[in-house]
Amino acid sequence: MAQEGILIVFSGFSGAGKGTIMKELLKRYPDTYALSVSATTRAPRPGETEGIEYFFKTREEFEKMIEKQELIEYARYVENYYGTPKAYVEEQLLKGKDVILEIEIQGALNIKKMFPRALLLFVATCDAKTLKERLLGRGTETLDVIHARLKRAGEESQGMENYDYLVVNEDLEHTVEQVHSIICNEHKRVSHNLDFIARIREDLEGFLKGE
Amino acid sequence: MAQEGILIVFSGFSGAGKGTIMKELLKRYPDTYALSVSATTRAPRPGETEGIEYFFKTREEFEKMIEKQELIEYARYVENYYGTPKAYVEEQLLKGKDVILEIEIQGALNIKKMFPRALLLFVATCDAKTLKERLLGRGTETLDVIHARLKRAGEESQGMENYDYLVVNEDLEHTVEQVHSIICNEHKRVSHNLDFIARIREDLEGFLKGE
Secondary structure, eight states, X not given: OOOOOOEEEEEEOTTSOHHHHHHHHHHHOTTTEEEXXXXXXXXXXXXOOBXXXXXXXXXXXXXXXXXXXXXXXXXXXXXXXXXXXXXHHHHHHHTTOEEEEEOOHHHHHHHHHHOTTOEEEEEEOSSHHHHHHHHHHTOOSOHHHHHHHHHHHHHHHTTGGGSSEEEEOSSHHHHHHHHHHHHHHHTTBGGGOHHHHHHHHHHHHHHHHHO | XXXXXXXXXXXXXXXXXXXXXXXXXXXXXXXXXXXXXXXXXXXXXXXXXXXXXXXXXXXXXXXXXXXXXXXXXXXXXTXXXXXXXXXXXXXXHHTTOEEEEEOOHHHHHHHHHHOTTOEEEEEEOSSHHHHHHHHHHHOOSOHHHHHHHHHHHHHXXXXXXXXXXXXXXXXXXXXXXXXXHHHHHHTTBGGXXXXXXXXXXXXXXXXXXXX
């Protein structure tokens, strides 16, 4: 019954709590999930460990990865590259781990093209007002930053229809279990059980021939 | 947050236990589920009640239903018609009930055409051997009947890829909760939440214009 893992793309409004949900999932079900580790050309900060926070690469190494199509997706911010190494993700999937990738809409759609069976989850608040209040409530950001985040949320909301599931995060405890349940059920999808179907079909045919 | 109900098509091998699963679902969650009631031209048997086991119709009434496209699907066995009245299903869905329809593969595919958002579940045993043993274990059927059922299972297995989920019934308690969980999660599908998405998008735009 060993089944390949599922690639899970996690997106959502900044302030909707997707980071916390992911962290809780990994804490509660460490044998089930693996978090995709990004590669970057930026220098490690104190306390960061190779292979935990990032895979640290030189620019030459990173550009070779791009060239060899070893990245699922990548982007360049200011001076540095950031990207998702394909090898790590595929290795974890083969081990049967469900791999979580936190990524924004454009990247999510690219991943769906490369991994059509990827599961795309979008995390939102129960309404726009709540999102605004959460961002204001943190009290750590300027109004300009909050405005920019709301603008970004507006842009992101344009792509929500491309996701598979909408997760409304009202209560963390409930949301974490709901996300876990959605992922567990995904393993029951017919498209993830074609081997099972082929086997039972063959065995049924065998019985009838044998009689 | 009132959402329309989901139409659930339940198929599976004879002997895999789908009837028992359905009965348990309705018993445990009577406010969530409604079982579609078929119409038939056969005479009521002692103890059968109009609208519970069947909607009893004359042949003229039934043929008028066919003509007026009031049936989701229908079939004729020997002398009698059997079919699924559309009105009852649609009424329950509008009330927010998840409507369960027990139907075989050909009917299931027709329903998916009429209701593209219908959820198609296929119930199987963990393997073919177990199915055979269950059918033998009942001890109530002749070998000819068992052979016919296995043959039918073989035919049905040809269409399994068209279903959304594969439910392997090893333990009734577990299976019932798993089916319930698959259906609950289906309500979180983006395609069932387009109103929510439209609203949050509009509200986010409103904030940005208002500022």
